[in-house]
Amino acid sequence: MRRKEFEVENREEIEAFLREKHDGVLTFRGSDGWPKAVPLNFVYHADAIYFHGSKAGEKMRGLADDPRAEFVVYEAHAFIPSYFSDPVRACPATVFFRSVRIRGTVSQVEDLQEKAGALGALMAAMQPEGGHAPIDAADPRYVPELKGVGVLRLDSESVSGKFKFGQNMSGKKREGVLAGLENRNWPGDPETMAWIRAKAPHDSAGR
């Protein structure tokens, strides 16, 4: 994806997130005119986002009428309770997260080699240990399924990332949250603490 497309976070962080995650929500206008939200597995491959599914579903119908779509990938890293930074009011309670939104148009992939490449990349991402014959458009064990499966490609027009880890907190509040996470020590908390420190403004110690 082209650098100019990235609005908030940098290209490397957004691409790493898209490689790490395997599901998101695809949004489009349904053929009944209502907005639709469909959770899907995906793979970021060859500069695009690929999905697969039935050729005869609401996605195919809606996107054939209007190919404009947005796909969002989200990970909640840590709930931050209010009392980490405020002994009285509930207001500071929040969630630290990463999200990426990709706006673009969706096409149905017809070429069997492109289908095989996308599905092979999806398998490599989700089942990296292997344990299956390579997906090959020339392999008769795969040809009927490759012809039958619907594969969609989202070509991005714009990509924006939002990684929220307390960047706008005062240094004092940040220290309170870091101390609270260290004390709580839930499974994801050490990683969240690393993100908070990585995203803190360089002058935060003095604020």
Place this chain on the structure above:
Amino acid sequence: MRRKEFEVENREEIEAFLREKHDGVLTFRGSDGWPKAVPLNFVYHADAIYFHGSKAGEKMRGLADDPRAEFVVYEAHAFIPSYFSDPVRACPATVFFRSVRIRGTVSQVEDLQEKAGALGALMAAMQPEGGHAPIDAADPRYVPELKGVGVLRLDSESVSGKFKFGQNMSGKKREGVLAGLENRNWPGDPETMAWIRAKAPHDSAGR
């Protein structure tokens, strides 16, 4: 929510899922005409879905123009590798999941008591241990924030749930998946095995 609204799973299972989860993706038509996908925390409260956020964002603008929306809540329970049921082909690889989609219209909540009730329910869901003063529309410590925060209510028109745990597998494939999960034993796998058994057709042993 009314019983007739539930299409796939039963009311109790869908409501339990909505109480258990705290985030999802809200989909609507943006004021630029493009579909939008926004990850949000939510609470299922008083027969509706409530969100909060800035009063001046894209959500408020888009939903003021067209209040139709869909909200989806999703949980991926287990990746099922192809080799659990097929030694050669990649095709059976899948993910077992729960998802609920809620279609309806979104209104901005202006009443401070309704706002306080929704935000209090959100805190009770996400911070059940307490540790803050109760959110009360008559408490001067909360009034300015209650006036300033945007609160949205999604009133459902239809709700559908999809809980995928191999219901359509043959008995033999189901046994292969159960054996594979038992052997793999990742943190969520025992729960997934319980879902598979709970959702298996009653006659599956003979298939």
